Amino acid sequence: MKAFVGISFYLLLVVVFLSCQKTIKKANHNQFSTPLLQTDSTIVSNLINQSITFFEKNIITATAYDDYLKQAEEIAIKNNFNEQLSQIYNVVGVRHRNRSEYNKALIYHDKAVKIARDIENKSLMAKYINTLAVVYRRIDENKHALDLHMEAMKIAENIRDTFQTSVAINGIGNIYINLKRYHSAIEYFKKSLAIAQNRNNILGLAINNNNIGETLLKMNLVDSALVYFTKSLNYNTQINSTVGKAINHNSFAYAYNMKKQYNLAIQHLEKALIFNKQSRDRINISVSYSTLGETYYLKKDYPNAINNLNTGLKIAEDIGSKYQIEACSRLLSKIYESLSNNKKALLHLKIAEAYKDSIINEENLRHSTTLETMRKFEQTQNQLTALNNKTELQKKLILQQKKTITGTIILAIVLIIAAVLVYRQIKLRSKYNNILMQQRLLRTQMNPHFIFNALSAIQVYILENDMEKSSLFLSDFASLMRQVLRSSQYEYMPLSEEKKMLDYYLELQRLRFVHPFSYKITIAEDIDADNILLPPMITQPFVENAVEHGIKGLGTNGRIEVRFFIMDSNLAIEIEDNGIGWKASQKTPPIGKKHESMAIKITNERLDVIRRVTHKKAYFKIIDIQENTPNQSGVLVQFELPILSRDQKTKLNKKVKPF
Template identity: 45%
Template sequence: MQSKSGLMFLLCIQLFSCRNGVEKESAVQKIGGDIDLAGTDSVIVEQLIKRSIELYGQGGLHVDISDDYLAEAMDIARKNESLNQLARIYNLLGQRYRNRAQYGEAMKNHQKALDLATKTEDKRLLGQVYNQLGVVYRRIDDNPTALEMHTKALNLAKETGDSLLIGASINSIGNVNYNLNRYVTSIEYFKRALNLSNLMNNKLGLAINHNNMGEALLKLGQVDSALNHFFASLEYNYQIGSKVGQSICFNSIGGAYLQQGRPFKALEYLEKALHLNEELGDLMQVAISHTKIGQTYLQMGDFPLAEKHLKLGLEVAKEIGSLFQIEETSQLLSELFEKRGEYAKALEYFKMSAAYSDSIINEKNINHLATQEAIFESERQRKRIEELNKQTLQQKAALDRQRFILTLGLIIVAAISFAIIMLVRQSQLRHRYKNVRHQQRLLRSQMNPHFIFNALSAIQVYILEHDIEKSSRFLTDFARLMRQVLQSSAHDYISLKEEAEILGYYLELQRLRFSEAFEYSLDIDSSLDVESIMVPPMLTQPFIENAIEHGIRPSGTDGFISVKFFREGDKMIVEVGDNGIGIDASKKASEKGKNHESMAIKITRERLDMLTRDSGRRTDLVILDKKQINPFDRGTLVRITLPVVEMTNFNKKQDKTFYKRIIESV
């Protein structure tokens, strides 16, 4: 047996020396005697993850979140592009950061895991990541988002038949209901999760759900039943050797004995919990332990020790941002100082507690107060108007003649002024529409000079390189695009089919120009008849150009541009999306780039305004950084809303008189 282990050890050293040029003993070498070298790197990564979990399970602040085993597992998974294993590693890191109340780091790692799991299309893994994200949101008291994450996890678990994840998701949904004070509903979810754990003999699940059941029952005043569940949970935690679970049970049992009025018994378990929590570094549980110990000493009448532990609990709760814990601890401090006769401090902590527990009520009160103030101001103005009306009536008899003359004069002046204003306004409108139409024609009839210059340069390069196929293809597409642009520039509307052809040629040329540095999709919903639906020409081209020049090129990675045309009722939606650096980062580009982009957007908005006036239907242009939709996404999304113009008998010659009729009607 010893000889076999030594051989495995040497083989592992040789394997990783060839791969990484090892100069010092690695984590793989440390476990070389236990790895089956007949397997692949994937098996080695699994062994490393397993050893990391075992090491971290020993607990304590002295255990690094990312140990040597996990670091080397991540390195091997990256080199082999094992996305599934990388996602699991990031999900594990997020869980560890969460347990130490480092929620920002936890969220970053879970999001990396989410991105990788999405790419792998592994629904089971995706469900696990969603469930862990939900726990983070629940810890920071964002219960609606937490419920959304856990529901997604549950649906994926049911789809894949993952019983463990089903149980975990149901338990998590029960916890969200518990946070929302829906204790009866939470018990129903905990019972379902408990039954699943029993069927699978999942001792960890049994430990967790027994404790959760006890907490919910304790809130409902059923202390004896709660204690039964707490001790059942503690027994399962002993069996699986979970120190974290044991500390949670100690806290729960102590709280139950405290509610029974048995403070000495409660203190026995609460001090065990505090010792374990400080060893494990779980700040949430540390805060809970200090608060409950302080509450116990308060019940026993030992005010100095009660104050010490409650303040420690409040300090940790503020550090991790637990609103519920802050509210509970500050309420107990208020009670403590009230019993000591220090009413100023009691009032201070009472206000702190009220600020967290009654925030919604306070907001309603503020709104109600604002409403009452507005009503009072309106009433004051009404009384003032009545007084002015009385004064006016008193002077009415003496001013009737003068008012009549003045009114008549004002009417004449107003009529003349109105006529002059209307004439000037109509002239300005004609001039403005003429300018806008000229700008639109100019925009439609010409491409960005930089694009034309670079396109011709690219053709020249292909010719000089004797790449006949690419130069011929590039030149053909370039000629077709120029022909389409020139043909469409004479019209205010072209068919959706023609617009799609122009965009297709343009995107293909851009791909050839940049050596196919990006991919694209051009999708038209089947509900849109490309032959009869008419659209303003070249409306989306400036945004595609911006996506390439200001989004994808600066990103330095492979890009993707999505162009979609689809119908929503009597409206047509055009969406241009990319995975570039995003509009916020793009605003930091050169002034020249900004001016070009802003001019294109300005002219597009004016075209949409004219289209609104012409059709009598709403148009819209929205440009969003994708981070505003999803904080973990990147790129820019342009959404253009147009009326659906179906011109079965449309004659392009008619569009030349379209604006003329509108202007004359104005």
């Protein structure tokens, strides 16, 4: 008894505990289901910040799109927090970019830019367009990058966003470096540097000082470049920028190579590699390896040079960096030339020259010059606009009137064209529906004489007390009628169902004839009868004609064959009888001739519909066998239809019988 009480008490505790848990879960669910927008917005911000913190601590192993951001995205989409959603995509894009995963970066930056445009947030537009342009710079798409930076700069200037203006100007300077327009590049970098100084933007100071140093280095002003590199490294150390310090050490290495201080260059490159591998920035890893290769080449240590250059070249090819491929290939060409390996030297030289032509071409130069001219022209126009507001207003009014008139004319033309197209479509649809109705009518209206004769045959069997034949005949007749009615609901049916319908029909005809005929229906082995589709009862009118107007007059030894096979990638159908022949059957019009004529007409229309839908040939023809073989008689009907399958039923946009 005590044991039972103890067990009961234990079970009671379990029930109470589970009830409490259920209540807590329900309360939590209700709490998060309630649209507390401010709370949800805070949650999204916290998740983004948690992701940033986690990524910085685990930069080597962390994924770009972690669970924090996925949760944040889900809440942002649910509550239409578009600004935060664009921020999420931008964060993911930057991570992919820093890992040289540029295709993925473009996808997420494009999403961020699209959202910013949709919500017409100018500040976000300037920021995300600049960020997108950086990716295009990385993959050497200078023309596209320049367009984006110019657009971002224009937006930023209009809303007086000096930070994004500085970013855009810096980006344009980098493009000018790529185009070897060094004086223009320094001009842009100094403009960006001035803005960074006014805002006390340490990152901007670090970036612009290093960019100026790199430009001076390309102009062979090595000592001046080293001054700027030192400043940049100090700024990057202040903010502990791993990427920035890696870039600085690469830059120092270039300078010391030019000063022929190769050991110092190697020391900086080894440091750069450490920082680059921490940030997983493959473009800068490639740069470090290629610069190491160049340094070993200058030291005449060719094996180490080739090894490092091949490593850098492989990474450059993986990420699609035209500049790095060109640089590595050119250095490898020089090394192999020094080793008297002319074949490899020429091979790498050809690669280098091909990429050089792709990078610096007249189109990019013309494009950048044109954009610069347009920008100056726009500034001049803005000044003139401020002095001539009244004149400009009048011009706008005149232009607006012209646009209104032009728009009205265009709208009228569009409406007329639309009306004609709609009328034509309605007419075609009406004609098409009429054809479909005629088809359905034909399928539901079997020849009345056949139905009358079938019922008469059943009556005869009953009067003769032949209950077995009566039952068989009546069962087949009911199955045929059911098959006909069911098929009338669909525009296409499996070949196996067409065969089943023909079996019922021919068996009924054979049973009611005084002198039974023979028939055979064959389907080729390479045809999947359950998957191949065709219009229902497409063959029935011609099989009926073979029975009623072909073999009926023979008396005995009547034969009908129906064959389905593949010919020239189409479905071929043949209906052959050994009756009196087509011409002979036409001399004395039998009862039901009108039905036969209508069947041929509608069959042609059905095939016309198939041709329109599939854009493939579909036809049938009637051959009098005696014309080709005088000693034989009969009719051969041949069909050729496109092969349609169940997999294509959605493309056909028509009902398919679900047998």
